[in-house]
Amino acid sequence: MGTVPYGEALELQAELVAQRRRGEIPDTLLLLEHPHVITLGSSSDPQHVLLDEAERERRGIELFQAGRGGDVTYHGPGQLVAYPILDLKPDRKDLHRYLRDLERVLIDVAAEYGIEAVRSEAGTGVWTALGKLAAIGIRVSSGWITSHGIALNVRSDLSYFETIVPCGIPDRDVSSLERELEEDAPELAEVSQRFVEHFARVFGHETIVG
Amino acid sequence: MSRIDVPMPQMGESIAEGTVSQWLKQVGDAVARDEPILEISTDKVDAEIPAPASGTLVEITVAEGETVEVGTVVAYIDTDAGAVAAPPEASPVPEPEPEPEPEPEPQESDPVEVAAAPAPPPQTAPPPPEAASTAPSGGVETAEDRLRTRSTPVVRKIAEEHGVDIESVPGTGHAGRVTKHDILEFIESGGAAAEQVAAAKPAAPATAAPAKPVAASAPSDLWERFYREVHHPEFPVRGADTVEPMDKIRRLTAEHMVLAKRIAPHVHSFIEIDFSAIDRVRSASKERWKAQGARVSYTAFVAWAVSRVLREFPTINSTISGNNVIYRGNVNLGMAVDLDPGLIVPVVHDADHLGLVGIGNKIVDLATRARDRKLMPAEIQGASFSITNPGVLGTMVGLPVIPKGTSAILGTGAIEKRVVVVTDPNNGTDSMAIRKRALFSLGYDHRIVDGADAARFLSRLKEMLEDFPEDA
Numbered sequence: 062m063g064t065v066p067y068g069e070a071l072e073l074q075a076e077l078v079a080q081r082r083r084g085e086i087p088d089t090l091l092l093l094e095h096p097h098v099i100t101l102g103s104s105s106d107p108q109h110v111l112l113d114e115a116e117r118e119r120r121g122i123e124l125f126q127a128g129r130g131g132d133v134t135y136h137g138p139g140q141l142v143a144y145p146i147l148d149l150k151p152d153r154k155d156l157h158r159y160l161r162d163l164e165r166v167l168i169d170v171a172a173e174y175g176i177e178a179v180r181s182e183a184g185t186g187v188w189t190a191l192g193k194l195a196a197i198g199i200r201v202s203s204g205w206i207t208s209h210g211i212a213l214n215v216r217s218d219l220s221y222f223e224t225i226v227p228c229g230i231p232d233r234d235v236s237s238l239e240r241e242l243e244e245d246a247p248e249l250a251e252v253s254q255r256f257v258e259h260f261a262r263v264f265g266h267e268t269i270v271g
Numbered sequence: 272m273s274r275i276d277v278p279m280p281q282m283g284e285s286i287a288e289g290t291v292s293q294w295l296k297q298v299g300d301a302v303a304r305d306e307p308i309l310e311i312s313t314d315k316v317d318a319e320i321p322a323p324a325s326g327t328l329v330e331i332t333v334a335e336g337e338t339v340e341v342g343t344v345v346a347y348i349d350t351d352a353g354a355v356a357a358p359p360e361a362s363p364v365p366e367p368e369p370e371p372e373p374e375p376e377p378q379e380s381d382p383v384e385v386a387a388a389p390a391p392p393p394q395t396a397p398p399p400p401e402a403a404s405t406a407p408s409g410g411v412e413t414a415e416d417r418l419r420t421r422s423t424p425v426v427r428k429i430a431e432e433h434g435v436d437i438e439s440v441p442g443t444g445h446a447g448r449v450t451k452h453d454i455l456e457f458i459e460s461g462g463a464a465a466e467q468v469a470a471a472k473p474a475a476p477a478t479a480a481p482a483k484p485v486a487a488s489a490p491s492d493l494w495e496r497f498y499r500e501v502h503h504p505e506f507p508v509r510g511a512d513t514v515e516p517m518d519k520i521r522r523l524t525a526e527h528m529v530l531a532k533r534i535a536p537h538v539h540s541f542i543e544i545d546f547s548a549i550d551r552v553r554s555a556s557k558e559r560w561k562a563q564g565a566r567v568s569y570t571a572f573v574a575w576a577v578s579r580v581l582r583e584f585p586t587i588n589s590t591i592s593g594n595n596v597i598y599r600g601n602v603n604l605g606m607a608v609d610l611d612p613g614l615i616v617p618v619v620h621d622a623d624h625l626g627l628v629g630i631g632n633k634i635v636d637l638a639t640r641a642r643d644r645k646l647m648p649a650e651i652q653g654a655s656f657s658i659t660n661p662g663v664l665g666t667m668v669g670l671p672v673i674p675k676g677t678s679a680i681l682g683t684g685a686i687e688k689r690v691v692v693v694t695d696p697n698n699g700t701d702s703m704a705i706r707k708r709a710l711f712s713l714g715y716d717h718r719i720v721d722g723a724d725a726a727r728f729l730s731r732l733k734e735m736l737e738d739f740p741e742d743a
Contacts, residue, residue: 102317106518106519108644109519111646111647111648112647113645116647128317129317130312130316130317132519154282154283155282155283155284155285155286156282156283156286156316156318157283157284157285157286158283158284159283160316172415172418173423173424174422174423174424175418175421175422175423175426175448175449176418176446176448177418177446181500189446190445190446191445199316199317200316200317200318200319201282201316201317201318201319202307202318202319203305203306203307203319203320203321204305204321223648223649223652224648240445241444241445241448242423242444242445242448242450243444243445243450244450244451244452245423245425245426245444245450245451245452247423247424247425
């Protein structure tokens, strides 16, 4: 879908969730990029955004309350964002399993590039030895319909993550395919293709890509 | 009237509890069956919970922010009050029927195994080593197979075209990965030809496999479990107690402290510092500094001296990273600032390039903005050594924890007047004198810093502070 402003993506997801609930559309996977944006999850403390408003605006970073689980995160150019709009009924009604499945897709995509990524007991997401490669935050709407999803750093400018490092605590580092592979890093489009392949395999059905 | 329960729903087999993040309906509101009435959050998931029946929300038993076990009643709905009498079953939401039998997903219990586990089951027998390395074309490859090749699709394609076994190509990328540059250079240098000859001999080249840098990534499951995961044991709550969740900063601090101590074997050494010379410099410069508006605390003197001494002791300005030691090229001093509650560690970057007044002003500026929460991210990152001042609150000495990614931290105790024995340099006579002194402790990572190194560092620091240069 190319680059979609965060606010528009929120509206689109809300619409697709409603349509999915009414059975008007099949399970759908949205793949896109966002312009620079910091989003807050339900458990985020707004103080964990380290930029004041003026500085944030000067740097052209939007701020949103995302309505998903998880803490504050950053999205921006060079990051693959995938929002699966799935109906988990009847046989996938286990949110942990859903999270683990998303992690599995990400681990398999990383392995395509020879990168060993793992999940961590400490939190949802996927890490390499260098840092967090992908973030996960999802929402389940009434009727077990999923929205939000994953953000995989492909060629993200990782310095933007510094705008959300919590005070004084050297948090885990962030990584990207580019940081792992340097000049051999793939293009976003190629990674998207591989993501779709692994997503379809792990979730075991034909997927409409929007 | 029929009053039905709204329980905290079972959102997954391994999910034992949920937090009420928001009530979308209030007591007295009419609700329709399947209409969302509250939002809960578990882990990284937010979920809307629909009403199990139509009626009126008559009681909310769990407030926003509270966490309760699955099955706990969070609210009651009076169905008589609504238009439709709903079935009286107290159904967990969403959807009442019990979870089906646990699906056969054996990896679920072992995250590490899953990390490397292949999804499609075929090709169970591990292929012979030679075959594994040359990425079987078109075959079903597992994540594990791909990892073994330490390469991207582009590199694998080049290798295949030139008949090169990627395992014999030295990788210079992260975790020993073979980059495009590596393989092109390997082919260029004739390695491919040698490789093809070697491959022709049956079993012999199997020995080429060991001593590969890929081993660096092997202990990652250990790394994961030991160096990343922190579980705080739980304790029974007694009647008069109050229980509050830790906020994010406290959680991260707790985790960081556990990991810091788990990784670095801590040792502490102490030295007593006499502040007479520093006091002389302070009194001599007082007027001048006042005119400049400069603010030079005792801490500034310590930071100045530490930054100079660190240049002479590279191991104390280093960190162990995997099987390497990173010697930091900059002297960046983390200065712990008490926020009460909480702690922040702003960093004076390149402190060894700043003069005494420069360091003093920088410390005041950082501490002020830290308390106002106006620090930029870069200003709290990149410390190569830290200083903490437990003495500011009167304690004699502290045993500070070494921040991850550094090898040492200095703790400065309270500066107090003490009676000490001094020797007259002219006639060798001993006498008692009153001097301002403080105990300093150096916490150091004993993997990289030996006791003698620490002693030499502290002695050198003492020397510099007790003979403080006038022109700093």
